[in-house]
Amino acid sequence: MSIKYSEDHEWVDAKEDDLVVIGITDFAQEQLGDLVYVELPEVGDECTKGENISVIESVKAASDLVAPVSGSIIEVNSRLEDEPEIVTEDSMGEGWFIKVKLSDPAELDELMDEETYNTFIEE
Amino acid sequence: MSVGTEIRTTPFHKMHVNAGAKMVPFAGYEMPVSYPLGIKKEHNHTRESAGLFDVSHMGQIRLSGEHAMSALESLVPVDIVDLPLMRTRYALFTTENGGVLDDLMVTNLGDNDLFLVVNAACKEADYDHLKNHLGASCEIEFYDDLALLALQGPKAAMVLSEFAPSVKEMTFMTAKQTMLNDIDCFITRSGYTGEDGYEISVSAKDAESLASSLLSSEEVEWIGLGARDSLRLEAGLSLYGHELDISHSPVESSLNWALSKARRLGGEREGNYLGSKVIMNQIENGSDTKVVGLIPEGRMPVRDGAIIQDENGNQIGYVTSGGFGPTLNKPISIARLETKFTNSHSKIFALVREKKIAVEIVKLPFVKHNYYRG
Numbered sequence: 001m002s003i004k005y006s007e008d009h010e011w012v013d014a015k016e017d018d019l020v021v022i023g024i025t026d027f028a029q030e031q032l033g034d035l036v037y038v039e040l041p042e043v044g045d046e047c048t049k050g051e052n053i054s055v056i057e058s059v060k061a062a063s064d065l066v067a068p069v070s071g072s073i074i075e076v077n078s079r080l081e082d083e084p085e086i087v088t089e090d091s092m093g094e095g096w097f098i099k100v101k102l103s104d105p106a107e108l109d110e111l112m113d114e115e116t117y118n119t120f121i122e123e
Numbered sequence: 124m125s126v127g128t129e130i131r132t133t134p135f136h137k138m139h140v141n142a143g144a145k146m147v148p149f150a151g152y153e154m155p156v157s158y159p160l161g162i163k164k165e166h167n168h169t170r171e172s173a174g175l176f177d178v179s180h181m182g183q184i185r186l187s188g189e190h191a192m193s194a195l196e197s198l199v200p201v202d203i204v205d206l207p208l209m210r211t212r213y214a215l216f217t218t219e220n221g222g223v224l225d226d227l228m229v230t231n232l233g234d235n236d237l238f239l240v241v242n243a244a245c246k247e248a249d250y251d252h253l254k255n256h257l258g259a260s261c262e263i264e265f266y267d268d269l270a271l272l273a274l275q276g277p278k279a280a281m282v283l284s285e286f287a288p289s290v291k292e293m294t295f296m297t298a299k300q301t302m303l304n305d306i307d308c309f310i311t312r313s314g315y316t317g318e319d320g321y322e323i324s325v326s327a328k329d330a331e332s333l334a335s336s337l338l339s340s341e342e343v344e345w346i347g348l349g350a351r352d353s354l355r356l357e358a359g360l361s362l363y364g365h366e367l368d369i370s371h372s373p374v375e376s377s378l379n380w381a382l383s384k385a386r387r388l389g390g391e392r393e394g395n396y397l398g399s400k401v402i403m404n405q406i407e408n409g410s411d412t413k414v415v416g417l418i419p420e421g422r423m424p425v426r427d428g429a430i431i432q433d434e435n436g437n438q439i440g441y442v443t444s445g446g447f448g449p450t451l452n453k454p455i456s457i458a459r460l461e462t463k464f465t466n467s468h469s470k471i472f473a474l475v476r477e478k479k480i481a482v483e484i485v486k487l488p489f490v491k492h493n494y495y496r497g
Contacts, residue, residue, distance in 0.1 A: 033349070059449070060162065081422070
C-alpha cells in the first residue's frame, strides 16, 4: 500500500494486518525547525483520530502531534527521546514516531494520497 | 512619530526576504525569525564566529537640553549625571510603584546630549513617558530614519576592524562615531547575546549598503530573532514582558547590579526617581520574589508560564522565559520565585502538561559572558 497524508502533516504508512507507521512529513519538519525534544505516548495507549498524542518541541515552540487515525499504540520510536534530530534528518524513515494497530481501517480512506498532499501544502 | 496598525518593515526587509528568511510579525514589524541556516546553527554561528542581527525595530531616541542628564535621572534608578563621555549604561524606566516600564541603553554623546535605545514593543509608551515628564525641560527626538544592526560574536571585532581599525580598541559599553566604508555610523560595543560585539546605528538610506559590506565577510551570517532569544536566554539577560514588567521592581527581577550606588540610600543623589521609595526600601530589606536560573532535569524544555511548585505541590513561582540552550545542549529556564525558595536546597518542580519536572536552581548566566573589557 502507498503512504497516506493527513492535513496535520503526518504520513501514515499502511503495512499488513491493519498496522500503520506514523511520522511527520518533511514539510512539517521544515516548518518546525530544529527539534529538541519529542514526548511520545506509551505503548498500549489508545489513540483517537483528531486527538493529541505526542508533543514535538522545537527550539521555537511546542507543537502537538494529532492522531491521523484511531487505534492502539503498539510501538514507539524511543530513539527520538534522545535524538530528536533524526526527525529532521530522515522524517519519512528513521524519524518515524509510532506504530498503531488500527481500530477502524476505513479511516485510511479519509487521508490524502501523495499528489493531493503536495497540492495541499502548496496552497 | 506615527502609531498605526499597519505592519511596518525595516530598511533591511528586502535583504531578509532575499536571504530566504522566515518573516513573522513582531512588535508591529515584519521581522526575520530565522534564515535557512535554522535557529540552532544561527545560535552556534554567533557563539563561534560573527552574527548580524537587524534590530532596527528598536527605538532610537535623542534626549538633549541643558539639564538632560539630571532630568533623565528623575526617571531611572541609575547614575546618568556621572556617565562619562561616550560611555553607555544599562538603565530602567520605573513607575511610581517601583515597577518597570522598559529597560534601555543610555549613551552620553557630550554637550548635554543623550542617546537612548529602547525596546520595540515599548517605544511609543517610552516616548510618551519622556514627553510627559521631561517635555518641558528637554528636547526629545525620535529617530525613525535610523536603522540598527548588531554584529555579535568572538569574530565581530576582527570583522568590524577591517572597516575601521579603531573599533578594536573600544571596550565594552563605550561608544564611537566613525565611518565604515564611507558610511557615517554610531557604534557602541554592546549587545544582547553575552558575546563580544557591537551595535551600529546607521541612516536608513545607507543601511543596505552597510549590511552588504559586513555580510561580504566569510565570518558573518544573518541571525534571526529566534536565535537572538536563545542567545540572550543562555546569557541570562532580561527580556521586557518576561523577566521585567510593570508589576515587578528591578529588585524583584534581580537587577540590583543595574541600580547605581549614587542613587541608592546614602548615595550622592539618592532616590528622586519614580518609585524610589519602594525600590530603595527593597534594596535595603530585600524583596518577596527574585529571578533565578533553572535547569530542568531531562531534555524537555520548560517554557514561560510553567508553574513552579515546592515538594508539597504549593506554587512558589513561574517560569518567565524558557527553552532549549543550543550551546549547553540542554533545556534552560529563567523563573520568578518566592525569595525564600531561591536559596533553599529542597526539591522544586516545574509543571509541564501536568507532568512534574525536577528543576535545579542555578546562577545566571548559563553561558559565561565574553565581553571585551580591555
